[in-house]
Amino acid sequence: MRRVSVRPRSGWQKKVESHGLIWHTVNGQPYWNESACYRFSARQIDEIEAATAELYRISMQGVQHVIDNNLFDQLGIPQFIVPLIVRAWNDEPPALNHGRFDLGYDGVTPPKLFEYNCDTPTCLLETAVVQWDWKEEVFPRADQFNSLHDNLLAKWKDIAPCLNSSVVHFTHFDDAAGEDTLTVTYMRDLASQAGLSSVGILIGDIGWNSTTRRFVDLANHPIDVLFHLYPWEWLINEPFALNIAKSADAMCWIEPAWKMVLSNKAILAVLWELFPNHPNLLPCSFETPSFDHVRKPFLGREGANISVVRNRQTVAETGGGYGEERWVYQALFNLPDFDGNRAVLGSWIVDGQPAGMGIREGDLITGNTARFVPHVLD
Numbered sequence: 001m002r003r004v005s006v007r008p009r010s011g012w013q014k015k016v017e018s019h020g021l022i023w024h025t026v027n028g029q030p031y032w033n034e035s036a037c038y039r040f041s042a043r044q045i046d047e048i049e050a051a052t053a054e055l056y057r058i059s060m061q062g063v064q065h066v067i068d069n070n071l072f073d074q075l076g077i078p079q080f081i082v083p084l085i086v087r088a089w090n091d092e093p094p095a096l097n098h099g100r101f102d103l104g105y106d107g108v109t110p111p112k113l114f115e116y117n118c119d120t121p122t123c124l125l126e127t128a129v130v131q132w133d134w135k136e137e138v139f140p141r142a143d144q145f146n147s148l149h150d151n152l153l154a155k156w157k158d159i160a161p162c163l164n165s166s167v168v169h170f171t172h173f174d175d176a177a178g179e180d181t182l183t184v185t186y187m188r189d190l191a192s193q194a195g196l197s198s199v200g201i202l203i204g205d206i207g208w209n210s211t212t213r214r215f216v217d218l219a220n221h222p223i224d225v226l227f228h229l230y231p232w233e234w235l236i237n238e239p240f241a242l243n244i245a246k247s248a249d250a251m252c253w254i255e256p257a258w259k260m261v262l263s264n265k266a267i268l269a270v271l272w273e274l275f276p277n278h279p280n281l282l283p284c285s286f287e288t289p290s291f292d293h294v295r296k297p298f299l300g301r302e303g304a305n306i307s308v309v310r311n312r313q314t315v316a317e318t319g320g321g322y323g324e325e326r327w328v329y330q331a332l333f334n335l336p337d338f339d340g341n342r343a344v345l346g347s348w349i350v351d352g353q354p355a356g357m358g359i360r361e362g363d364l365i366t367g368n369t370a371r372f373v374p375h376v377l378d
Contacts, residue, residue: 001038001039001040001044001105001106001107001336002038002039003036003037003038003039003338003339003341003343003373004036004037004038004039005035005036006034006035006036006037006138007035008034008035009034009134009137009138012032012034013025015133015137016032016130019125019129019130019133020125020129020182020185020186021125021126021130021182022178022182023178023179023182026369027369029369029371030371031369031371031372032126032130032371032372033361033371033372033373034134034138034373034374036341036373037138037139037373037374037375037376038343038359038373038374038375038376039375039376039377039378040107040145040375040376040377040378041377041378042377042378044105044107045145045357045377047110047111048103048105048111048145048345048347048354048357049145049347049354051101051103051110051111051280051347052101052103052111052347052348052349052354053349053352053353053354054280055101055113055116055280056101056349056352058271058274058275058278059116059262059267059271061274062261062262062267062270062271062274063089063258063261063262063267064089065270065274066261066267066270067085067086067089067261071270072085074266074270075261075264075266075267075270075298076264076266076298076299076326077260077261077264078236080236080241080242080245081236081241081244081245081257081260083245084244084245084248084257085257085258085260085261086258087248087257088253088256088257088258089256089258093252093253093256094159094162094163094252094254095159095254095255095256096152096155096156096159096254096255096350096351097155097255097350097351097352098118098121098152098155098255098348098349098350098351098355099116099117099118099119099121099259099262099348099349100116100117100118100121100123100346100347100348100349100358101113101115101116101117101346101347101348101349102114102115102116102117102344102345102346103344103345103346103347104282104333104335104344104345105345106335106336107336110279110280111280111345111347112280112281112282112333113268113271113280113281113282114282114330114333114344115265115268115296116262116263116267117263117346118255118259118262118263119231119232119255119259119260119262119263120180120228120229120230120231120263120301121348122179122180122183122229123346123358123360123372124148124183124186124187125182125183125186126358126372127146127148127346127348127356127357127358128146128148128149128152128186128356129149129186130374131144131146131358131372131374131375132144132146132149134374135374135376139376142376142377142378143376143377144356144374144375144376144377145356145357145375145377146355146356146357147355147356148348148350148355148356149190151350151351151353151355151356152187152190152350152355153190153193153194154350155350155351156190156191156193156194156196157194157195160194160195160196163196163224163225163252164224164225164250164252165224165225166195166196166197167196167197167198167199167224167225168191168196168197168198168199168225168226168227168254169198169199169200169201169217169223169224169225169226169227170184170187170188170191170198170199170200170201170226170227170228170229171184171200171201171202171203171206171226171227171228171229171230172184172202172203172228172229172230173202173203173204173230174202174204180229183229184200184227184229187227187229188200191227199217199221201217201218203228203230205217205218206223206240207220208240208243209222213243213246213247213250214247214250214251215240215243215247215251222250223251224250224251224252225251225252225254226251226252226253226254227254228253228254228255231263231299231301232257232259232260232263233260233263233264233299236260244257263299264298264299265296265297265298265299265300265328266286266298266326266328268281268282268284268296268328268330269284269285269286269328271284272284272285282330282331282333283330283331284328284329284330284331285328285329286326286327286328286329287329288329289329289331291331291332292309292310292311292331292332293309293329293330293331293332294306294307294308294309294329294330294331294332295307295309295327295328295329296327296328296329296330297326297327298326298327298328300320302367304318304319304320304367305318305319305320306318308332308364309332310332315364316363316364318367335364338361340363341361341362341371342361342362342363342364343359343360343361343373344359344360344361344362344370345357345358345359346358346359346360357375358372359372359373359374359375360372360373361373
């Protein structure tokens with residue numbers, strides 16, 4: 001695993017914009033950073049793929065363990081939504097079942113899980129499309145760990161006949177940065193290629209018809225299938241939360257409610273209890289440990305409310321609106337330092353199949369301004 005300097009393409013901004021990546025610069029600095037790339041050996045990619053498949057396997061066991069032992073209170077999940085989680089897990093409704101494992105990796109020791117982003121994962125377009133286009137132009141003879149676009153399209157085609165409508169509504173909140181808009185737009189394009197029609201609607205514009213007991217769009221049409229880039233933990237705290245169960249028989253949520261278990265960082269402590277000393281896990285608990293660690297809120301996005309503790313001293317922390325629920329404490333992994341750049345691997349999976357990798361680099365804590373850097377195989 002090496003970080004090497006690369007000459008950015010002339011007019012790279014327009015090139016990435018042509019693929020939809022309008023969110024390529026933050027505060028005058030590139031978010032999409034093609035002045036460098038990471039190079040991996042085939043052995044290292046094999047190791048990352050194997051770790052991704054293994055982490056998916058034990059994550060599924062983790063969900064089953066939470067359900068079998070009714071650990072929802074331990075995860076801070078309210079009881080009113082538990083029947084819907086259990087039902088979604090047992091009934092297996094149509095789903096993309098996609099997600100991104102954020103991994104620490106130094107190219108030598110086994111990859112370690114930081115967290116699993118499987119409810120509303122982002123960095124999708126830059127991983128699946130933009131970095132592949134960069135590789136084809138800059139390193140046309142090289143390979144890349146990247147079948148994400150093809151895997152997602154195949155999964156949309158797979159579930160399309162199983163949906164109770166050929167129309168899929170896509171929702172998110174109106175984020176100022178446009179990252180969620182970008183991700184949803186890409187997903188809508190994939191669904192269209194799979195033969196489905198799509199309707200976009202902001203989360204605040206979704207209505208409720210009390211007569212039919214259905215969620216509706218701005219034209220008062222019932223929503224049969226909803227792809228939501230809006231976290232389940234936010235959904236269940238909205239005023240309409242109790243209506244989610246009322247419409248469960250007539251509506252398909254993509255992704256399903258059981259994703260709420262895995263998007264909760266408490267699952268990291270559950271997995272360590274289930275699989276102690278697993279080579280792809282870091283020690284994690286609900287109590288403050290004596291060793292160097294990272295304190296994480298059960299719920300949170302984009303590196304918010306994270307604290308890094310070394311020698312009992314907080315050496316880095318971020319603010320935010322999370323942490324009121326509870327915390328987990330995960331052993332600190334020393335990311336390799338490439339002249340101040342610390343890379344976190346985002347290894348994607350689609351329905352159990354490893355599907356590609358995107359890399360973000362930043363400081364001790366990876367936030368939403370971390371830079372996306374492409375990769376190739378040697």
